[in-house]
Amino acid sequence: MAVAELYTQVILCVPERIRAALLDMEDGGRVWRVCGVLKLSLSYSVGQYNRVWIPDPEEVWKSAEIAKDYRVGDKVLRLLLEDGTELDYSVDPESLPPLRNPDILVGENDLTALSYLHEPAVLHNLRIRFAESKLIYTYSGIILVAMNPYKQLPIYGDAIIHAYSGQNMGDMDPHIFAVAEEAYKQMARNNKNQSIIVSGESGAGKTVSARYAMRYFATVSKSSSNTHVEDKVLASNPITEAVGNAKTTRNDNSSRFGKYTEISFDEKNQIIGANMRTYLLEKSRVVFQSENERNYHIFYQLCASAQQSEFKHLKLGSAEEFNYTRMGGSTVIEGVNDRADMVETQKTFTLLGFKEDFQMDVFKILAAILHLGNVQITAVGNERSLVNEDDSHLKVFCELLGLERGKVAQWLCNRKIVTTSETVVKPMTRPQAVNARDALAKKIYAHLFDFIVERINQALQFSGKQHTFIGVLDIYGFETFDVNSFEQFCINYANEKLQQQFNLHVFKLEQEEYMKEDIPWTLIDFYDNQAVIDLIEAKMGILELLDEECLLPHGTDENWLQKLYNNFVNKNPLFEKPRMSNTSFIIQHFADKVEYKCEGFLEKNRDTVYDMLVEILRASKFHLCANFFIENPVPSSPFGSVITVKSAKQVIKPNNKHFRSTVGSKFRSSLYLLMETLNATTPHYVRCIKPNDEKLPFEFDSKRIVQQLRACGVLETIRISAQSYPSRWTYIEFYSRFGILMTKQELSFSDKKEVCKVVLHRLIQDSNQYQFGKTKIFFRAGQVAYLEKLRLDKLRQGCVVIQKHIRGWLQRKKFLREKQAALIIQQYFRGQQTVRKAITATALKEAWAAIVIQKYCRGYLVRNLYQLIRVATITIQAYTRGFLARRKYRKMLKEHKAVILQKYARAWLARRRFQNIRRFVLNIQLTYRVQRLQKKLEDQNKENHGLVEKLTSLAALRASDTEKIQKLESELDRAATHRHNYEEKGRRYKAAVEEKLAKLQKHNSELEIQKEQIQLQLQEKTEELKEKMDDLTKQLFDDVQKEERQRILLEKSFELKTQDYEKQIWSLQEEMKALKNEKIQLQHQLEEERVTSDGLRGDVARLNKQAKTISEFEKEIELLQSQKIDVEKHVQSQKREMREKMSEITKQLLDSYDIEDVRSRLSVEDLEHLNEDGELWFAYEGLKKATRVLETHFQSQKDCYEKEIEALNFKVVHLSQEINHLQKLFREENDINESIRHEVTRLTSENMMIPDFKQQISKLEKQKQDLEIRLNEQTENMKGKLEELTNQLYRNREEEGTRRKTIEAQNEIHTKEKEKLMDKIQEMQEASEHLKKQFETESEVKSSFRQEASRLTIENRDLEEELDMKDRVIKKLQDQVRTLTKTIEKANDVHLSSGPKEYLGMLEYKREDEAKLIQNLILDLKPRGVVVNMIPGLPAHILFMCVRYADSLNDASMVKSLMNSTINGIKQVIKDHLEDFEMLSFWLANTCHFLNCLKQYSGEEEFMKHNSPHQNKNCLNNFDLSEYRQILSDVAIRIYHQFIIVMENNIQPIIVPGMLEYESLQGISGLKPTGFRKRSSSIDDTDAYTMTSVLQQLSYFYTTMCQNGLDAELVRQAVKQLFFLIGAVTLNSLFLRKDMCSCRKGMQIRCNISYLEEWLKDKNLQNSLAKETLEPLSQAAWLLQVKKTTDSDAKEIFERCTSLSAVQIIKILNSYTPIDDFEKRVTPSFVRKVQALLNSREDSSQLMLDTKYLFQVTFPFTPSPHALEMIQIPSSFKLGFLNRL
Secondary structure (H helix, E strand, O other), X not given: OOXXXXXXXXXXXXXXXXXXXXXXXXXXXXXXXXXXXXXXXXXXXXXXXXXXXXXXXXXXXEEEXXXXXXXXXXXXXXXXXXXXXXXEEEOEOOEOOOEOOOHHHOOOOEHHHOOOOOHHHXXXXXXXXXXXXXXXXXXXXXXXXXXXXXXXXXXXXXXXXXXXXXXXXXXXXXXXHHHHHHHHHHHHHHOOOEEEEEEEOOOOOHHHHHHHHHHHHHHHOOOOOOOOHHHHHHHHHHHHHHHHEEOOXXXXXXXXXXXXXXXXXXXXXXXXXXXXXXXXXXXXXXXXXXXXXXXXXXXXXXXXXXXXXXXXXXXXXXXXXXXXXXXXXXXXXXXXXXXXXXXXXXXXXXXXXXXXXXXXXXXXXXXXXXHHHOOOEEEEOXXXXXXXXXXXXXXXXXXXXXXXXXXXXXXXXXXXXXXXXXXXXXXXXXXXXXXXHHHXXXXXXXXXXXXXXXXXXXXXXXXXXXXXXXXXXXXXXXXXXXXXXXXXXXXXXXXXXXXXXXXXXXXXXXXXXXXXXXXXXXXXXXXXXXXXXXXHHOOOOHHHHHHHHXXXXXXXXXXXXXXXXXXXXXXXXXXXXXXXXXXXXXXXXXXXXXXXXXXXXXXXXXXXXXXXXXXXXXXXXXXHHHHHOOOOOOOOOOOOOOOOOOOOOOOOOOOOOOOOOOHHHHHHHHHHHHHHHHHOOEEEEEEEEOOOOOOOOOOOXXXXXXXXXXXXXXXXXXXXXXXXXXXXXXXXXXXXXXXXXXXXXXXXXXXXXXXXXXXXXXXXXXXXXXXXXOOEEEEOOOHHHHHHHHHHHHHHHHHHHHHHXXXXXXXXXXXXXXXXXXXXXXXXXXXXXXXXXXXXXXXXXXHHHHHHHHHHHHHHHHHHHHHHHHHHHHHHHHHHHHHHHHHHHHHHHHHHHHHHHHHHHHHHHHHHHHHHHHHHHHHHHHHHHHHHHHHHHHHHHHHHHHHHHXXXXXXXXXXXXXXXXXXXXXXXXXXXXXXXXXXXXXXXXXXHHHHOXXXXXXXXXXXXXXXXXXXXXXXXXXXXXXXXXXXXXXXHHHHHHHHHHHHHHHHHHHHHHHHHHHHHHHHHHHHHHHXXXXXXXXXXXXXXXXXXXXXXXXXXXXXXXXXXXXXXXXXXXXXXXXXXXXXXXXXXXXXXXXXXXXXXXXXXXXXXXXXXXXXXXXXXXXXXXXXXXXXXXXXXXXXXXXXXXXXXXXXXXXXXXXXXXXXXXXXXXXXXXHHHHHHHHHHHHHHHHHHHHHHHHHHHHOOOOOHXXXXXXXXXXXXXXXXXXHHHHHHHHHHXXXXXXXXXXXXHHHXXXXXXXXXXEOHHHHHHHHHHXXXXXXXXXXXXXXXXXXXXXXXXXXXXXXXXXXXXXXXXXXXXXXXXHHHHHHHHHHHHHHHHHHHHHHHHOOOOOOOOOOOOOOEEOOHHHHHHHHHHHHHOOOOOXXXXXXXOOHHHHHHHHHHHHHHHOOOHHHXXXXXXXXXXXXXXXXXXXXXXXXXXXXXXXXXXXXXXXXXXXXXXXXHHOOOOHHHHOOOOOOOOOHHHHHHHHHHHHHHHHHHHHHHHHHHHHHHHHHHHHOOOOOOOOOOOOOXXXXXXXXXXXXXXXXXXXXXXXXXXXXXHHHHOOOOHHHHHHHHHHHHHHXXXXXXXXXXXXXXXXXXXXXXXXXHHHHHHHHHHHHOOOHHHOHXXXXXXXXXXXXXXXXXXXXXXXXXXXXXXXXXOOHHHHHHHHHHOOOOOOOOOOOOXXXXXXXXXXXXXXXXXXOOOOOOOOOOOOXXXXXXXXXXXXXOOXXXXXXXXXXXXX
């Protein structure tokens, strides 16, 4: 390999700081220090500088370096310890010290990935991970090794659970969640039951690990129902811990029983229930605790809550008051609140459905046990004992359990012995009585524990069918203490069974892996502990002998032990007798030798309680206690009806003997069932390790850890792996890692698999050291370390070559610089020396003379040369200037000619352009004038309709007046009848008056006085009435005059309009004539073009110039169509379609011409000029096509135009005649009104009036209504006054009659007065008759007026029909003009709208079409394919235009119905498309647009200020929709959240592969392949995503949002949310992947962040604050790359990493993993320095970022720029039932 290539490889493989060290060669010592690092390499043989492990009594293993090469046969190995001391270590040539792995392999996630697999390597790897990196989990093949940190760690939150969910085992750092996910995934994939076996000694963290595994299942498999099964499953843990856990010397929360929890799942892999099985509860703890230990937690919780009201009846006190809780001397656990735990226990009881009565029953039994322990037993002599019946605790015990106190006191101290002949009561000594009491307490508690477990199982039962299950086994690990008894024996027996199952499973997995890769399988020797199991459980084994001894009445522990000695000593190598003891025996277990004390074995195995005590409890009045001791209860197995398991191998069935009731036989039976269950499942192993006995956080006790590693089977796994091929690398990993060892020829091969094979054959000669599989390479132990050594040597050689060349270059550079300096010094020195020698007087004179001669000689030569050059220069200039002048003259001459040609050409073009413009303007004027005429005719029709309406209203008013006159006539008739009655009374009075004339004469004087008074009163009232009537008459006359003036003005305006119509008709005729002339001219032009076909070249040139004016025409037309700016894009699209169509037509037309002839006559320059405008040829062909269309159209329509124009002229003349006739009718109407006015004047002069006639006239104008009302009121007043006057006259007459009766003397005078009164009455009658005649004449006038009005109405209708005919003719003419205009538009490629309409910006719809509107516009609308051609938010604008229509109708129900339907429709379409990103984006945009429209046109000032004046006219007028705006805002927020969720779900699987795993910088690998052996089920079935995938997904999101018209601010907020997710997910994955925490990976992450920043810049989203959300990830990438050694580095990290919390910074530093030996690990001291600086921070203690966090969304108000009047509905919307108004 060349030096340059090797340099490149080495530079890419070393970190930045080493690279700088290699290049900076000024400091030689620094370079050699780097080389010193390179010297620390491994060797395949045991040679100098290799490192080995040697045993150490304290650290177990100690590291040392070989100081001298080892030769075969040497007895001593010279070693150099780490502290610098030398040691001569004696060695055995057959067992040399184990080699140490390279530092690059230390700290691996999987212990089996180590090259050298042995105990010291495993121990050292665990120490590095636990003590330095603070990582508590490590894989060992299929085992998860969990170290108890004795400290709360932030690695168990929901964010961690979601991070591990769906990941393959090995992709992330080791974790209990990874094992749980692997079990859950295999269950879901294979539909096979799984089990997780958690084991370890007390205090190792088994219970916590099992709890976290169950919590993981409850979180990832949460069901959609409301049963909360997951919460119930988790709630069972606090209860079982309260009644089954206790404080020991090793653990504050030690599980004193084994537990197998079976979590059941349905077909959807959701939790539906659970079941629990317990093993070997430590009952002895109820009555005895060692020092510094406690009883079960529930007792202390109960005592701590004793003072609460609900517990007072239990009569409890503090825990120090009871024997069973104070034996250990420690009743309090530091940091534990027993009272709070009691509350939590009660809550979990309630959550599981246990009522308060049940809870109180449990607490009663617990309190009774405590009181039983305090019962005092006194000795009576040596053979008897006594219990006082008055004992307070005995009394409480019996009260709580409902027992008879006397019997309990009796049988606690006595024993009943039943023989064949008699029954004997035997007293017991005090120790025997105490044992009986304690046995009873243990029995009661054991029954209570089983009962609670049974009730928990009932609470977790499920009704459906179990599909699969995952079992979590939390069981004690291998135990060995100073004193080991029956409990330890059973525990170790269970671990032997589990270890056998584990060995078989590991062996099976190894075999499957080899067969899968087609590797030759050879039998691996592994430890089989079947012999130990047989020793314990086989026939005549230890357990059977124990049960047999328990059957004997006088069986003792010593007799049983002697039987063991006789059967097994010197017969079974696994059984030994201690040398110094006759009461113990030793069993060689798989983990270690254990010595058991035989004392108490029989008693614990029997677990007996005296029969009389059982009888007493069976007779208890407390039902729960009585049920505990029922004879022959039905065995209730929690798995009886739920589990159906089939053993994977044949197991030994237990003996069906009568002694199965012993504890040992029960335990063996339950163990068989457990093994059957485990063999029928796929196991997963978690081995919990206790790092130290002092419970110190992250303290590593090597002795204790090695002891546990040997006991839990981890080292056995390592040993099995080491016997075969422990290191397994994929071909890609090997190629990437060891590519530097390959030659050029090997690298040239295309097949990487073959390259790997060739390289290995060359590097490792012994082919037995490796095997090639299908996808992996299998290596023997140590081979990977050898390859690493070769790789390191290669890199070191490359470094040496680089150093050599750099140093040589530096030395050469230094030498050349020194040489140059020496030459300069020599030059100056020699010069000075020469000058000193040469300076004399003669030499100076000669030198001066030589200088003078040189001066003149040089001057002469220079002058001659100058003259020669000057002459040559002048000559060249002359010729050059002449040439330039001639060229300039020719150029000016050409330009002058060109100007002349341009002048004539431009003049011709200007004339041509003027003609085209004039023709075009005439066409536009024609269209405009026709439209204006149509509009005026429509206005005239409206006015005519108004006149007709006024006439009809006038007729109606006259009819009402007639009715009023009839009413007055009826009143006059009633007055006439009244008058006849009065005359008859007068005749009767006349006779009486004549008889009493004498009497009336006497009173004549008095009557005359009264008469004068009455006359005076009448005169006064008559004058008042006359004055009032005069005022009313004047006012009425003034009003009539005003109305007459208004009528005259109306007549004048009508005449003026008629004249305007005549003028317009005349102008229309003139325009039609001009159109006809223009048509003739066009025909002549067409004929000329046919004649001049030979001049086609000239026409092409002319069209070339004319085409340049097309763009000018288009600009002018665009200026005329300024109102269509909003639809410019639509017009452009139609232009393109027209161009495509015209191009097709052009091709057809070109076939009829000899195009080749035309082109042949055109020069190249002409063609270039022809096409320089792009569309010139297209314009020419379009004009030619348009000319032909015009010619044929004119020829076909010529006669039709002439006929229609003549008909139009005739109609116009007829219309003018009709208008004149209408004017005459109006004049006649005015005459009639004049006559009516004169008649009214005459009636008012006679003090008579017709009040309703004024109302008839005043109705012509609305502003006269007040006058009409006032006149009516005055008329009513006048009627009232007339009636009052008549009544007063009647009263006066009656008074006169009475007076005449009383005064007869004045009869004659009264007769005269009567005659006068009669005359007045006759005058009034004549006046009334005259008035009647006037009414008749008025009715005749009214009838004539009514007839005239009906005639005018009929004539008006005829006029309307004529106007309609005129409209139809004008429309027909307008259509013809429109077709002509379209042809001209096509010729000029311009889109003009003929007959523009003015719209109101609202859409009319019917109530019954509302459902169809919602269905078509919301529910059935598909945004894809439609959104491209729509304006943004078109559905929203259409909906708002419908809302405007409902608002204009002032229909509240219609508005409410439409708004509710719209909102419900949007909710429904979102519900139906919850996972459709495009649909969510589309309706989020439309909802925002709809909300903005409601704001924009609400009429509120804060929104109206953004509108144009025209838009403000479209505001809502009648309803305030602010409440609906709030509802829409809430809907938009929900859509936005779902929109974000869908985007996150789509991009989340891409983030980690693209941002973290993909290597954007080629050649700089950020990963170190480790050969980790994944589970067979952990198959990477995901696609290979890259950073490009992330950017493409982001671009897809952005493009879709923009196409759907989403507001720019919302787009920025969505992008910010996505970038936060990218940063959070990437950073969270980085925290959980130690293999990713390297310097090179930091460079890769920084590169990927730069890609994201470039994407933001490209999309113009820099101000979206998205970049700031990546700041934590950016700082993490910087932290991986920065130097991490000195105090200044720690300070810089503290100052720079402000966006990372202290926990996160420390996590990255602890997880930092060098990829090569050139890099250094972060030392614990440096981590402590950084942590000390970070202690001042007050930030979150959470490690993971919350990926579910959502930024607050704001919906900006963005007014719509689109005019509602210009919006058109696409036909694809299927909204034809909507009408634009």
